[in-house]
Amino acid sequence: MRTVKFENISLPRLAFGSRRLPLNEDGTINVPMVEAMVDYAMEKGVNYFNTGYTFHRKKSEKIIASALSKYPRESYFLADSYPGYYGKEIREPEQIFEEQLEKCGVKYFDFYRLQNVYGRSFEAYSDLKLGIVDYFVEQRKKGRIKHLGFSTHGSPAIVEKFLDKFGSEMEFAQIEMNYACWALRQAEKKYELFTSRNLPIFIMEPMHGGKLSHLSPEDESVLKFCVPDRTPQEISFRWIESFKNVKMIISSMSSFNQLQQEVALFEKKDRLSSSEIKNVEKFASHLIKGISCDECGFCIENCPCSFDIPSIIDLYNDIKFSSLNKAVSAAIMLHDRFPGNNLHRCFHCGVCSLMCSRKIDIPKIIKEVSHMLEHYPELEDIMKLRNGSNEPDEDVAV
Ligand code: SF4
Ligand code: SF4
Numbered sequence: 001m002r003t004v005k006f007e008n009i010s011l012p013r014l015a016f017g018s019r020r021l022p023l024n025e026d027g028t029i030n031v032p033m034v035e036a037m038v039d040y041a042m043e044k045g046v047n048y049f050n051t052g053y054t055f056h057r058k059k060s061e062k063i064i065a066s067a068l069s070k071y072p073r074e075s076y077f078l079a080d081s082y083p084g085y086y087g088k089e090i091r092e093p094e095q096i097f098e099e100q101l102e103k104c105g106v107k108y109f110d111f112y113r114l115q116n117v118y119g120r121s122f123e124a125y126s127d128l129k130l131g132i133v134d135y136f137v138e139q140r141k142k143g144r145i146k147h148l149g150f151s152t153h154g155s156p157a158i159v160e161k162f163l164d165k166f167g168s169e170m171e172f173a174q175i176e177m178n179y180a181c182w183a184l185r186q187a188e189k190k191y192e193l194f195t196s197r198n199l200p201i202f203i204m205e206p207m208h209g210g211k212l213s214h215l216s217p218e219d220e221s222v223l224k225f226c227v228p229d230r231t232p233q234e235i236s237f238r239w240i241e242s243f244k245n246v247k248m249i250i251s252s253m254s255s256f257n258q259l260q261q262e263v264a265l266f267e268k269k270d271r272l273s274s275s276e277i278k279n280v281e282k283f284a285s286h287l288i289k290g291i292s293c294d295e296c297g298f299c300i301e302n303c304p305c306s307f308d309i310p311s312i313i314d315l316y317n318d319i320k321f322s323s324l325n326k327a328v329s330a331a332i333m334l335h336d337r338f339p340g341n342n343l344h345r346c347f348h349c350g351v352c353s354l355m356c357s358r359k360i361d362i363p364k365i366i367k368e369v370s371h372m373l374e375h376y377p378e379l380e381d382i383m384k385l386r387n388g389s390n391e392p393d394e395d396v397a398v
Contacts, residue, residue: 001045002266004247006200007147007171011077013241014266015048016041016259017204017252018060029056029063037259038067044263048077050204050250052115053100065104078104079111081151082136084121093135101144112136112145113174117162118154126165133166147171151204155311156189167197176205177246178212179239179284186314195245203240203249212236215287222286226279227272237265238272239280291317291360299352299362305345309352309362312343316365319372343370 003010016038022030041047049068051061061080068076080100082093101107114125114136125132139145149172152159163170173194177187194201207213213232215223220232227235240246253259272280285292293313300309343366352362 001263002269003045006247011248012046012048012266013248014046014262015050015079015202015248015250016046017250018049018051018064019055019252020210020254021056021060021063022253022255029059031063031067033256034063035067037253037256038064040256040259041253041263042068042071042076044267046259046263046266047075048079048111048248048250050079050111051104052081053083053096054115061100062103065106069105073106077110078106079113080104080109081113081115082132084115084117084124093132097136097139097144108144108146110146111172112139112148113172114148114150116154117150117152117159119158122154122158122162125162133169137169149173149202151175152190156186156193159190160193163193163197163199167199170199172200172202172247174202174204174250176208177201177203177240177243178206178208178236179280180208180212180287181205182281182284191243191245200247201243201245203246206240206249206251207233207236219287223283226283227276230276233261234265235272235276235280237262238270239277242272242277291365292358293360296357298355298357299360302351302355304347304349304351305342307343307346307352307366309366312369313360313362313365316369319369343373346370 002013004013005011018034022033022037024030038049041049049064051064053061055061056063065078068078082096083091100109114133115121117125124130128134136145136148140148149170150162151174152162153176154162159173173190175187175190175194177191181187191201213236215232223232223235230238237249240249251258251262253262291313293310297310300306303309346363346366348363348367350363353360356362
């Protein structure tokens with residue numbers, strides 16, 4: 001397995017994600033299959049295992065740690081996360097952390113992240129009375145966390161605020177990044193932000209929650225035309241690898257076959273040519289089919305409400321692409337970018353559209369997004385409907 005330097009250690013380029021483990025027909029986790037996959041991963045040098053408190057309704061941590069228990073502790077990296085703050089609930093960091101160590105049967109985590117920095121969780125993370133970040137910094141001092149970082153689906157503006165406060169304590173950032181969400185979910189801005197602050201980047205959802213490996217037959221033939229002789233997986237992984245500051249790619253492993261294919265991809269040293277990269281980006285714009293905004297900002301200048309119209313369009317595109325079937329991500333983005341939904345203040349005067357060289361019907365978009373905000377349930381209600389649990393996912397992709 002190819003490796004990459006992180007501080008004074010070597011990490012595998014491909015990491016084992018446990019967000020979507022293989023399942024039995026009845027929906028339970030196929031534990032013998034997970035064990036076989038962990039063995040194969042270890043044999044091939046994929047020795048970074050990423051789990052999370054909320055994954056698989058809190059079952060992932062125990063199953064992954066148990067599959068690893070026969071290996072010397074120093075032979076693998078175990079990563080876990082603090083489930084942050086969602087809706088009305090703030091979790092006690094000490095209680096969660098002790099529970100995680102006990103469940104995993106370990107004395108320390110190699111990597112630990114504050115889960116999903118976004119509008120709401122930022123308020124909790126930055127509340128000094130709650131002391132969440134201080135608590136985990138203290139655990140690092142005690143050696144119970146080797147490396148501390150965070151993950152985020154939040155906007156670049158929120159992430160920047162978080163870094164202004166806590167950046168000096170953070171050793172890595174974990175974001176969703178693939179060619180589909182590069183522009184669509186502002187991954188590009190976040191990549192640039194982290195790079196400018198010398199923060200190493202770990203990638204989650206390299207296949208956009210599986211969407212990029214399950215393209216429609218029409219889209220797949222367009223992709224084949226754009227980038228011949230490569231599989232959709234290969235294209236996505238190689239595109240991500242073309243970014244210098246990407247250290248590691250965490251892929252959620254759902255089957256033995258997937259693991260074998262991805263290991264084979266990462267064992268080989270290969271890269272996309274510059275013309276292939278350009279074609280991937282052309283394909284991404286074909287795929288997204290969103291409203292094309294140049295982010296010139298002319299529309300904002302005369303808007304009596306000073307709305308951040310390019311951001312609203314960005315969000316609108318994102319939700320349209322997602323078909324709203326990943327409601328949690330969409331809800332997080334909506335609440336993150338427009339807390340309290342002030343979009344209903346729009347006068348529908350149309351001044352913005354008059355200024356727009358692309359003649360985008362901006363008031364119509366504002367109305368639709370505002371409607372979504374009004375009719376979105378709270379996050380915890382969405383999770384109850386979705387999982388029968390109020391545990392939100394971290395590595396959700398739209
Ligand atoms: S229509 Fe709405 S968004 Fe556009 S300029 Fe008027 S108030 Fe602003
Ligand atoms: S004027 Fe049009 S193209 Fe420019 S930022 Fe506004 S919506 Fe986008």
